[in-house]
Amino acid sequence: MTQRYAIVQQIVALARLPNARRRDIERELREHLEDLADDARAQGHDEAMIERMEAIRFGDPRQIGAAFTSVYALELWTRRAAAGGTLLLTSIATVCLVVGTVQASAALCSGALCAPNSGGLPSEIVGICAVALGYCSAYLGQRLFSSSTARAASLTLLVAICVAAGLILAVPAHAVLPCVAFSCTAFARLLQRVSIPLLWFVGTAAPITVVGLAFRPEMPGQGPPLWLVWIGLTLSCAVLRRVVDRFDKSTCAGILA
């Protein structure tokens, strides 16, 4: 690659842009450089001189990248929100399916319906959403801030605080289990990135164990046994891993890069 195209590459790499825009801008700037080079050659300048002049004319790639970023910031974040929303809805549907299957299997094996949380169906739905949100927020944190684990974890923590605050305000009596579910799946997602196989099981097991030891006797209602909750969460994480892997390969993922 010549210095000429390196400038364009730098600009589009530094700008945070939707993919289609990125390609279009790259093509436009390349065509521009070719015109510039053609004119310079016609005036008798050599290649080294042309490249130097182009660098002067274009200026700092960081500034140009930032200028393009600000032009498309709203579009980019709208697309990101849409992609994130699609992922979240898909994840919620997936968790519904997994948890439903686990509960139905347990009911078939035990010959009795598994008692839901004392909050009933709304509480189940909140729990399922928390499972999906925990996993997705950890994934999105990793995706958006791939170069910084601290920033990725901060995003997950921020979402966790918002979820916990919302639950405590809305359903204070039933806030514990969804918060635990959130922590389990977020923690599991973080551990799934570690190269030790099955280590992420700890992610779902640890928060449940802590809660089981510390709060279970005081928790209202007769919800499902914690081992069943653990199986549901672990299977959900295993399936969600496949979902986000597929998402990674889709065009949506490029938006989150």
Place this chain on the structure above:
Amino acid sequence: MYRFDSLATMSFNRELLKGSIALLILKLLSEREMYGYEIIQEAARRSENAFEFKEGTLYPALHQLHKRGFLRSEWRLGENGKQRKYYGLTAAGRKEAQRGESDWRLFTQTVDAILTRAKT
């Protein structure tokens, strides 16, 4: 043709330029459709090389105007058989060019009046 050896252009105040870039682009494109390189050349030609757009200023500005609905664009073959992205004004862009021009004239007349009276 753009002269590479005429880079010693007048150095205008950056803040002064910032507010007028959109107007200059809209005005140039109100006459005919152009691609980025052509806009730079045309601006340099009209100002006798006193004024030149830098690429890093022009292209984000073009994309900003496009995003705001003042410009339309399309890739098509240029005169020398090369694919180029041509920009033209939309109806909103035409109105904005007229509004910008009248604002600019009023502004410069006012500033000029103040400066002239200051001298006398």
